[in-house]
Amino acid sequence: MTTITDQPKSQFRLSMLLYDTRYRSATIQVIAMLAFMLLAAWLISNTAQNLAALGKPIDFGFFGERSGYDINQRLLEYTSNDSHLRASFIGLLNTLVVAVLGCATATVIGIFVGVLRLSNNWLVAKVMTVYVEMFRNVPVLLWIVFTMAILIETLPSPSAFRGETPEASMNLFGSVAVTNRGIYVPEPLFSRGLGNIHLFGDSSLRFDVSLDLIAILVVLGASIWAAIAVRRRADRIQEATGTRPTTWYLTLGLIVIPTLILLVVLGFYLGLPELKGFNFSGGTHLRNSLIALWLALSLYTAAFIAEIVRAGILAISHGQTEAASALGLRSNRIMSLVILPQALRVIVPPLISQYLNLTKNSSLAIAVGYMDITGTLGGITLNQTGRELECILLLMLIYLIISLSISAVMNWYNESVKLKER
Amino acid sequence: MKKTVFIGALTVAGLAAGAAAAGTMDDVKTRGKLNCGVTTGLVGFAAPDASGEWKGFDVAVCRAVAAAVLGDPAAVEFVPTTGKTRFTALASGEVDLLARNTTWTFSRDVDLKFTFTGVNYYDGQGFMVPKELGVSSAKDLDGATVCIQTGTTTELNLADFFRANNISYEPVPIETNAEAQQQYLAGACDVYTTDASGLAATRATFENPADHVLLPEIISKEPLGPLVRHGDDEWADIVRWTLYALVAAEEMGISSANVEELSKGTNNPEINRILGTEGNLGEMFGLDAEWAKRAIMAGGNYGEVFATNIGENTPIGLARGLNAQWKDGGLQYAPPFR
Structure with a gap:
């Protein structure tokens, strides 16, 4: 007699959640997520409850109030009668200015140093090594404060330019004044200017766009477009006949002459800084807080970028260099035509995080009294209104948006330079 | 949908479980130290001297409060704060008391939720x-x-x-x-x-x-004074009346030199009430009878504190001016101890 045993019917029991490998990982994940949500909910409710107990519920109404403080560096007009929102906007622009200037300068210095660190010249390579190690291994805050201290202590104050026999004099035919309050450079002015367009009416985000600047950019753009057309034509003639027509004077004329004519029409002249009262007036004032921050951030970040560039170049097989030199390319052309384009795809991804670092490090600006978004929204506004949580949350959001935008742009650039696989 | 309900329930549970905060005075007593917010260094008001000991006009307020509450003017943890960080330090409970040349203004008192406990220096x-x-x-x-x-x-x-x-x-x-x-x-x-x-x-x-x-x-007008958090009136009272005890002591002629002798009992009932030989003022806010005596012994009365830290015989050389006693034409005026 045979007994037929049924296949044991798979029956779900609660213990299987823990002992059955099919369910175990899901169980653990669910528990972990519940615990995490519990923690987050506790933090949020705790904050809300404590704020309510303090009588300070979250409220962004303070943004419309009069700020009452002045900001020395402002790209747009701003007075102490404007709102906190306007002050934050001015601060945001200052952050963006130093971030853009810093990223550009750091990239140039970084590539330069990174390439030179691989130089066959012993002295040059060692000097670059010393630079990289010095800047990379000292906190950036110290570099910022140090740069500022040098600017303040070593440069002459405006009073040194005064008197019959001044101790200091202006440079470049009396057009640039280098003082310990910053550098005063000539500013472009137009006697027959076209005026400005006001954008956004009377709101806190209002700003003026100079029509003169737009006109110059349009003319310059058109000239460059024409110059490219001339080059394309030269290319075609070269392909057809084998000889390339001389075009440099055409290109030069196309770019320079229309712009010059426009400048004359607009009545362009330079506004020179001159000593008036306590300070220089006229000209553009590059404050030493901006210079110190810009310089320190660029030099610091450039040291990291130099290492990234060096790593990128070393990642390219030496055979490429040998092959290129076998084709008769000179060494600087090997670098710019063969090595760097290939190295870029190794360089760009870590470069993104250096740009993000520089932007975030710019929040140390208050150490030298540069009024960036941290100094305005996260500093004076926070202090005068006492809205810590609102200000800090908003500040975090703003930095997040800036950083994500930089990432997006750089990722797009990375897509365009990475190895195309077909 | 279910998740929303779940989070909502959690939030309610979290709200219900909020623990009630104990009084600042109890915290200070348990800790055995007073956390006092001062400047990062302003000679005469609050700055460490050559041996690292904090000295100054604002420091004296901290020491007097520590002496009154804890019985030891040295039981103070000085927390240096900048103009920017001071209010956050006080609001978050990092310091129990802020004595940092802070101007008493409407919005700081009302909107920032602080209680100014008097003016120890009228400035501008x-x-x-x-x-x-x-x-x-x-x-x-x-x-x-x-x-x-x-x-x-x-x-x-x-x-x-x-x-x-x-x-x-x-x-x-x-x-x-x-x-x-x-x-x-x-x-x-x-x-x-x-x-x-x-x-x-x-x-x-x-x-x-x-x-x-x-x-x-x-x-x-910059009335500078010590401040505490809103909502703990008992603690505010202690700080307020410690400051007034120093001011009243100068008015009554109680100084660090004669406080020992006067605390044996005098014919002036108000001096007796301040020094605790008569009445039970200290008991009323949870301290012992000799609180004011210790506060005065910590650095002397208001006049002595002024003279040793910022007065005309110090390098800072400030005249009493508005900060003279009301009897001498100034604004320092302590309400009656009664």
Whole structure:
């Protein structure tokens, strides 16, 4: 007699959640997520409850109030009668200015140093090594404060330019004044200017766009477009006949002459800084807080970028260099035509995080009294209104948006330079 | 949908589980130390001396409160705060008491939820300039570069003053008094502005104090005083009346020299009430009878504290002025101890 045993019917029991490998990982994940949500909910409710107990519920109404403080560096007009929102906007622009200037300068210095660190010249390579190690291994805050201290202590104050026999004099035919309050450079002015367009009416985000600047950019753009057309034509003639027509004077004329004519029409002249009262007036004032921050951030970040560039170049097989030199390319052309384009795809991804670092490090600006978004929204506004949580949350959001935008742009650039696989 | 309900339930549970905070005085007593917020260093008001011990006019308030509550003027943990960090430090409970040349204003009292417990120094904002500039009035400062500590009321007063007088200036925001001093001495700014007492204290530390002048204009009222968090009135009372005990002691002629003798009993009932030989004032706010005696012994009465830290015989050399006793034409006036 045979007994037929049924296949044991798979029956779900609660213990299987823990002992059955099919369910175990899901169980653990669910528990972990519940615990995490519990923690987050506790933090949020705790904050809300404590704020309510303090009588300070979250409220962004303070943004419309009069700020009452002045900001020395402002790209747009701003007075102490404007709102906190306007002050934050001015601060945001200052952050963006130093971030853009810093990223550009750091990239140039970084590539330069990174390439030179691989130089066959012993002295040059060692000097670059010393630079990289010095800047990379000292906190950036110290570099910022140090740069500022040098600017303040070593440069002459405006009073040194005064008197019959001044101790200091202006440079470049009396057009640039280098003082310990910053550098005063000539500013472009137009006697027959076209005026400005006001954008956004009377709101806190209002700003003026100079029509003169737009006109110059349009003319310059058109000239460059024409110059490219001339080059394309030269290319075609070269392909057809084998000889390339001389075009440099055409290109030069196309770019320079229309712009010059426009400048004359607009009545362009330079506004020179001159000593008036306590300070220089006229000209553009590059404050030493901006210079110190810009310089320190660029030099610091450039040291990291130099290492990234060096790593990128070393990642390219030496055979490429040998092959290129076998084709008769000179060494600087090997670098710019063969090595760097290939190295870029190794360089760009870590470069993104250096740009993000520089932007975030710019929040140390208050150490030298540069009024960036941290100094305005996260500093004076926070202090005068006492809205810590609102200000800090908003500040975090703003930095997040800036950083994500930089990432997006750089990722797009990375897509365009990475190895195309077909 | 289910998730939302779940989170909602959690939030409600979290709200219900909120623990009630104990009183500041109990916290201080359990800790055995008073956390007192002071400046990062302003000679005369609060600065560590050569041996690292904090000294100064504001420090004396901290020590008096520590002596009254804990019985030991040395049981103070000094927390240096900048103009920017001070309110967060107090609101978050990092310090129990803020004695940091802080101006009593409506919005700080009401909107920032603090309680000012009196005024230990009546001040006003002034300007300091190098003598060689030849400036005699703040109204001549058109176009000047002005160093200013950021996050203070002086910043707002400055903006208002220049606006009202229709003259321009270039503000240089600075985080601490020491940095301001460096920039001012290097000529990176023409003018340094802060409370007149702070200017005098800063000038006293210069190599050649005589090369710098304080301009005659006082552009604001700056009643400086210690402050605590809103909502703990008992603690506010202790700080308030400790300060008044020092002021009243000067008025009654109680000093650190004779407090021991007077506490054996006198014919003046108010002195007896302050020193605890009569009545039970200390008991009323949870301290013992000798609280005020210890506070006075910590650094002397108000006049003594003033004279040793910022008075005319110190390098800072401030006159009593508005800070004289009301009987001498000043504003220092303690309500009756009764």
